[in-house]
Structure formats: structure tokens, C-alpha cells
Amino acid sequence: xxxxxxxxxxxVQAGGSLRLxxxxxxxxxxNYGMGWFRQAPGKDREFVAAIxxxxxxxxxxxxxxxxxxxxxxxxxxxAYLQMNSLKPEDTAVYYCATTRSTYYSRTQRYDYWGxxxxxxxxx
Numbered sequence: 001x002x003x004x005x006x007x008x009x010x011x012v013q014a015g016g017s018l019r020l021x022x023x024x025x026x027x028x029x030x031n032y033g034m035g036w037f038r039q040a041p042g043k044d045r046e047f048v049a050a051i052x053x054x055x056x057x058x059x060x061x062x063x064x065x066x067x068x069x070x071x072x073x074x075x076x077x078x079a080y081l082q083m084n085s086l087k088p089e090d091t092a093v094y095y096c097a098t099t100r101s102t103y104y105s106r107t108q109r110y111d112y113w114g115x116x117x118x119x120x121x122x123x
Contacts (some may be wrong), residue, residue: 001026001112002024002025002027002029002098002111002112003024003026003112004022004023004096004097004098004112004113004114004115005022005023005114006020006021006022006094006114006115006117007021007022007117008020008117009094009117009118010119010120011120011121012086012119012120012121012122013122014086014087014123015085015086016086016121017082017083017084017086018086018119019080019081019083020036020081020094020119021078021079022036022079022081022096022114023077023078024078024079024098025077029074029077030053030074031053032098032099032100032111033050033051033052033099033100033101033102033104034050034051034070034072034079034096034097034098034099035047035050035096035097035099035104035110036048036049036050036070036079036081036094036096036097037094037095037097037107037110038092038093038094038095039092039095039116040089040092040093043092045095046061047104047105047106047107048060048064048068048081048094049064049069050070050099050104050105051070051071051072055074058070059104059105061105067083067084067085068081068082068083068084069081069082081096083119086119086121088122088123090119090121091119091120091121092119093116093117093119094116094117094118094119095114095115096113096114097110097113098110098111098112099111
């Protein structure tokens with residue numbers, strides 16, 4: 001079992017920034033790739049970004065490249081999502097998750113999920 005706890009969400013004005021964190025406990029954090037997903041009301045959960053076990057490779061949804069940055073600190077068992085130039089359409093619940101797969105954008109490939117953190121971007 002892996003327990004994941006997201007933090008850092010909140011209300012921000014358009015153009016602002018937030019940094020989300022995802023603290024992991026349980027099994028060895030560095031054994032898992034990490035992903036961030038988001039889900040807006042009435043919409044499916046969508047892939048945001050992912051990072052390999054060592055942090056050497058990162059992946060992003062095409063629409064978010066350049067604004068979002070994923071990172072991880074294996075010594076702290078924590079993954080991060082830096083979000084800049086936020087837009088109202090970024091409003092969603094953001095989830096982190098673990099995977100042993102390299103199909104990082106596929107929700108079904110993730111094993112453990114956090115409870116989510118709400119991000120609201122006002123116009």
C-alpha cells in the first residue's frame with residue numbers, strides 16, 4: 001500500500017501560480033513513477049503530467065507544456081507540480097498517483113491515488 005496526500009491547492013487569480021505537493025508513505029517511493037491528473041466538474045479525469053522513478057524523464061499534456069512543471073524529491077518521498085500562468089480553465093481537483101507502468105498518460109495504469117486538492121482560478 002502507498003498512501004498519498006496532496007496539498008497546496010487553493011484560490012488564485014488568473015495569471016497566478018501554485019505549487020502542489022504529494023507526500024507519499026508506505027512502500028518505497030522511488031519504485032514508482034508519479035503522475036498528476038485533474039478533474040473538473042462534469043468532466044473526465046485528465047492527465048496533467050508525469051515523472052519517471054528517478055526524475056530523469058518528464059511528460060506533460062500538450063496543452064500544459066510550458067506552464068506546468070513536475071518534479072520529485074525521492075529523499076523526501078514527495079512529488080510536486082508547479083503551476084504558473086494559471087487560467088480559469090485550470091480549475092479542477094488535482095490528484096497525484098503512482099504507477100509502475102510507462103504508459104504515463106493512462107489513468108488505468110495508476111495504482112494508488114491521493115484524495116485530491118482543489119485548485120480554483122478566478123478570472
